[in-house]
Amino acid sequence: MKYAALLIFVALLTLTFGCKTRDKNVPVVGFADAFEDATISQARDGFTDALAANGFSKEKHTVDIEYRNAQGSIPTLTQIINQFVSEKVDLIATCTTLSTVTAAQKTKAIPIVMMVSPTLARAHLLDASGKGPSNLFGAVEDLNYIDTSFSIIPKVLKPKSGKLVVGMIYNQSEPQSADALERIKGLASKMNVNIVALPLNSSADAQLVTQSLLSKNIDAFFANPDNTVFAAFETILKSCNAVNVPIFTSEAGLVKRGAVAAFGADIYQWGYQAGLQAAQYLKTRSMNGLKPEMVKIRKRVYNPAAAAKYNIKLPNNFQPVK
Amino acid sequence: MGFYLTAILQALCLSGLVLGIYISMKIFNIPDITTDGSYTLGGSVTAAMLSHQQSLWVTILVVLVAGAVAGALTGLIHTKLKINALLAGILVMTGLYSINLTILGRSNVPLIGTASIFELIHLKIDSNVNSLIMLIVIGITLMATIGYLLKTDFGIAMRATGNSEQMIKALGVSTDRMKIIGLAVANVLTALSGFMMTQLQGYADINMGIGIVITGLGSVIIAETLINWLRINAINTVLKLVIVGAVIFQLVLALTLAIGVDANLLKLVTAVFVLLIVGLPRLTLSARND
Numbered sequence: 001m002k003y004a005a006l007l008i009f010v011a012l013l014t015l016t017f018g019c020k021t022r023d024k025n026v027p028v029v030g031f032a033d034a035f036e037d038a039t040i041s042q043a044r045d046g047f048t049d050a051l052a053a054n055g056f057s058k059e060k061h062t063v064d065i066e067y068r069n070a071q072g073s074i075p076t077l078t079q080i081i082n083q084f085v086s087e088k089v090d091l092i093a094t095c096t097t098l099s100t101v102t103a104a105q106k107t108k109a110i111p112i113v114m115m116v117s118p119t120l121a122r123a124h125l126l127d128a129s130g131k132g133p134s135n136l137f138g139a140v141e142d143l144n145y146i147d148t149s150f151s152i153i154p155k156v157l158k159p160k161s162g163k164l165v166v167g168m169i170y171n172q173s174e175p176q177s178a179d180a181l182e183r184i185k186g187l188a189s190k191m192n193v194n195i196v197a198l199p200l201n202s203s204a205d206a207q208l209v210t211q212s213l214l215s216k217n218i219d220a221f222f223a224n225p226d227n228t229v230f231a232a233f234e235t236i237l238k239s240c241n242a243v244n245v246p247i248f249t250s251e252a253g254l255v256k257r258g259a260v261a262a263f264g265a266d267i268y269q270w271g272y273q274a275g276l277q278a279a280q281y282l283k284t285r286s287m288n289g290l291k292p293e294m295v296k297i298r299k300r301v302y303n304p305a306a307a308a309k310y311n312i313k314l315p316n317n318f319q320p321v322k
Numbered sequence: 323m324g325f326y327l328t329a330i331l332q333a334l335c336l337s338g339l340v341l342g343i344y345i346s347m348k349i350f351n352i353p354d355i356t357t358d359g360s361y362t363l364g365g366s367v368t369a370a371m372l373s374h375q376q377s378l379w380v381t382i383l384v385v386l387v388a389g390a391v392a393g394a395l396t397g398l399i400h401t402k403l404k405i406n407a408l409l410a411g412i413l414v415m416t417g418l419y420s421i422n423l424t425i426l427g428r429s430n431v432p433l434i435g436t437a438s439i440f441e442l443i444h445l446k447i448d449s450n451v452n453s454l455i456m457l458i459v460i461g462i463t464l465m466a467t468i469g470y471l472l473k474t475d476f477g478i479a480m481r482a483t484g485n486s487e488q489m490i491k492a493l494g495v496s497t498d499r500m501k502i503i504g505l506a507v508a509n510v511l512t513a514l515s516g517f518m519m520t521q522l523q524g525y526a527d528i529n530m531g532i533g534i535v536i537t538g539l540g541s542v543i544i545a546e547t548l549i550n551w552l553r554i555n556a557i558n559t560v561l562k563l564v565i566v567g568a569v570i571f572q573l574v575l576a577l578t579l580a581i582g583v584d585a586n587l588l589k590l591v592t593a594v595f596v597l598l599i600v601g602l603p604r605l606t607l608s609a610r611n612d
Contacts, residue, residue: 033585066582068579068585069588071585071588071589072529073532073533074523074527074529075332075519075575076588078332079328079572079575079576079579082324082328083325083576083579085325085328086324086325086327086328087325098430101430101432101527102524102525104432105432105433105523105524105525106524123430123432124428124430124432127435128434173423173529175429175430201419
């Protein structure tokens with residue numbers, strides 16, 4: 001009994017060694033997610049669907065996708081990537097910026113396909129000569145999409161008084177969020193729109209910060225799609241609806257959850273696009289022609305119920321969200 | 323085996339942190355929440371300085387000073403303002419978030435083409451083994467330093483402060499000063515962990531310290547189990563076991579990942595494993611004492 005704990009531990013360790021028997025002909029993809037989120041997880045669905053459409057399906061045992069989620073812990077994320085590297089998986093798939101950066105810094109040999117990530121320049125992954133890691137490809141997004149999303153607001157909303165005031169929440173701990181805010185501020189000054197922005201560091205403070213923003217008499221709320229807003233969106237929506245402030249955003253998933261309209265990437269399609277590239281790699285086993293690509297499918301979508309509630313008439317090129 | 327080796331590397335990067343937690347927790351009975359902030363502080367200073375092409379030695383120096391200031395601040399708030407140690411730590415940790423963000427300039431700074439402690443020695447072997455040797459050297463250095471410190475008159479006064487504050491006061495030792503210095507030392511060690519981890523993972527991130535105090539406490543408590551179980555009193559062995567505790571903690575996480583449990587159950591399974599390790603000897607201990 002004295003050595004029971006040690007024995008159990010050793011037994012478990014030995015169990016895990018040598019139980020990894022793999023069919024050599026089935027390619028293995030390690031999929032690393034940094035955290036749990038309803039909208040972000042659509043990328044994984046898109047990715048697996050794209051692989052399946054190209055003959056790499058988990059059900060038919062033509063590919064093995066090892067899914068790991070770090071639940072927001074960076075040490076765990078590093079361990080997950082280490083595991084993929086030491087297992088020598090054929091391909092590492094990374095979802096969101098943090099996974100991408102971790103993988104890119106941990107391996108230069110195994111190809112990495114990224115999704116829901118910013119351009120390499122924005123992730124600061126370029127070396128001194130302006131080159132990114134050679135093993136990195138996938139679907140990326142820059143900030144241009146924000147312009148189009150944001151410019152919808154003055155087109156469809158009339159200010160309550162003189163100048164349109166748009167409220168925003170941004171997360172200081174996410175690079176894309178802080179970058180997006182800077183960009184929107186520049187944009188707003190050209191459009192004669194006032195921006196009121198408040199920082200939010202964790203979704204737990206969402207209600208408080210939203211209420212504080214709504215007390216500043218804003219005409220509309222622009223939900224900048226960062227991880228904190230994704231997590232706390234229902235709270236933000238409830239508060240905004242209570243005082244009749246419409247929410248605009250740049251991501252289709254949030255429109256489904258109750259924002260009025262968006263023109264931007266669709267997270268499912270984003271994953272799908274990365275999946276197509278991954279399938280190409282698994283077929284040819286070469287990095288030829290694979291590089292980070294801009295997201296191709298951006299959608300103009302609106303939420304009919306929300307638009308009706310606020311009497312907002314959107315241009316004809318907007319589709320009702322499915 | 324490479325995967326478990328990397329888990330050990332991560333644990334050794336945390337060796338400073340667990341020694342720091344051991345000092346604050348076991349010696350002063352203060353659960354020092356500053357850890358979350360000072361660990362990230364070490365990482366932020368490292369990333370900011372290395373990416374501005376500063377030398378490693380200057381960076382280490384600044385990291386040590388920054389950690390000491392953070393710890394001393396918690397000590398000052400706790401002793402001089404008579405604020406609960408837990409709250410003092412929480413306050414400093416919360417304030418450090420903004421300071422770390424200011425130092426980093428953005429939330430995530432990857433290190434590309436910068437100096438690294440893992441490239442100080444170049445043996446013609448696998449780079450992981452190279453890192454392992456480096457980390458073992460650093461770990462032994464830290465252990466020896468802290469072991470020596472705790473054996474000096476000053477160190478014994480420090481340990482006595484935690485054991486019996488009234489007695490040591492009666493002997494004319496300033497317990498406030500002991501606590502401030504102790505917390506400063508603990509956070510220097512923690513910041514050093516941030517310094518090592520940032521280079522191991524290749525980036526600093528504003529959220530890297532979230533929950534790290536729990537990892538440290540878990541490691542120390544695993545070590546404590548071993549210490550009680552093996553009935554050890556020698557401080558040097560105790561410090562060794564504290565680092566072994568960190569290694570076990572990380573190996574448990576690695577094991578959970580390797581088994582491939584459902585992502586949602588990851589933390590639960592890790593917790594159950596740790597419970598097994600800590601709980602089983604307790605059962606045997608109580609049998610021994612009955």
